[in-house]
Amino acid sequence: DVKVTQSSRYLVKRTGEKVFLECVQDMDHENMFWYRQDPGLGLRLIYFSYDVKMKEKGDIPEGYSVSREKKERFSLILESASTNQTSMYLCASSPVGVVAGGSSYEQYFGPGTRLTVT
Amino acid sequence: AQTVTQSQPEMSVQEAETVTLSCTYDTSENNYYLFWYKQPPSRQMILVIRQEAYKQQNATENRFSVNFQKAAKSFSLKISDSQLGDTAMYFCAFDSNYQLIWGAGTKLIIKP
Numbered sequence: 001d002v003k004v005t006q007s008s009r010y011l012v013k014r015t016g017e018k019v020f021l022e023c024v025q026d027m028d029h030e031n032m033f034w035y036r037q038d039p040g041l042g043l044r045l046i047y048f049s050y051d052v053k054m055k056e057k058g059d060i061p062e063g064y065s066v067s068r069e070k071k072e073r074f075s076l077i078l079e080s081a082s083t084n085q086t087s088m089y090l091c092a093s094s095p096v097g098v099v100a101g102g103s104s105y106e107q108y109f110g111p112g113t114r115l116t117v118t
Numbered sequence: 119a120q121t122v123t124q125s126q127p128e129m130s131v132q133e134a135e136t137v138t139l140s141c142t143y144d145t146s147e148n149n150y151y152l153f154w155y156k157q158p159p160s161r162q163m164i165l166v167i168r169q170e171a172y173k174q175q176n177a178t179e180n181r182f183s184v185n186f187q188k189a190a191k192s193f194s195l196k197i198s199d200s201q202l203g204d205t206a207m208y209f210c211a212f213d214s215n216y217q218l219i220w221g222a223g224t225k226l227i228i229k230p
Contacts, residue, residue, distance in 0.1 A: 004162075033217075040127070042209060042220040058217065090163065106153070107218065109163040 003027070004110040006091050012116045019078040021113050023091030030096060032074035033107065034058075034066060037088040049074055081117045089113045120145045122212050124221035131200055132229050138185075139195045139224045141210030150212060152186065152193045157207040157223075166208070169193065200228045 007022035035043040045058030047066040067075045092107040122143045131137045154166040169177045169186050185194045205228045210221040
């Protein structure tokens with residue numbers, strides 16, 4: 001079974017802190033994704049990576065950065081946390097790189113990290 | 119811009135009933151893929167069913183089936199003989215260029 005793990009289920013941070021969210025997958029997937037999930041808005045893509053050291057901005061990259069130094073690990077960084085970044089953060093992986101015309105491969109999700117910034 | 123719309127924020131049905139969740143999308147692409155994902159309470163998101171746009175036949179997975187209307191850009195999910203374990207958020211998603219566009223979700227509650 002594909003397993004995607006996230007470093008924390010719940011996290012509480014103060015405004016201005018630097019926050020690291022870690023994601024690890026164990027199936028040698030090329031693609032990894034970071035989403036933010038908010039009620040009524042569905043999932044919004046923050047960043048994705050289709051290979052080591054490669055990253056692409058998603059729909060809402062402002063205030064976030066990412067790092068992928070190893071294939072299995074994808075980190076999301078909040079450089080200076082703000083209260084409007086309070087949310088559920090989901091990591092996902094899938095087994096194919098950039099594909100024009102779309103992909104039928106499913107994305108495998110981690111359990112999520114509920115981040116509260118006070 | 120490509121968008122996905124789920125017009126039903128919340129639905130509830132009795133156990134064993136059939137329920138249909140609606141999804142519409144907007145794209146100018148011709149080749150793409152559509153998905154329904156399920157997120158049970160406090161559990162991980164999992165894939166329910168997928169449909170390739172060039173396939174005429176509607177996808178089915180056990181009690182789950184879709185009604186794919188390409189011209190109308192509609193992709194509804196039908197759950198037959200609903201079970202308590204079907205209680206979850208259901209998300210419709212669209213993939214045309216290596217990333218998924220997601221709907222806002224429908225919260226489905228199955229009542230005993």
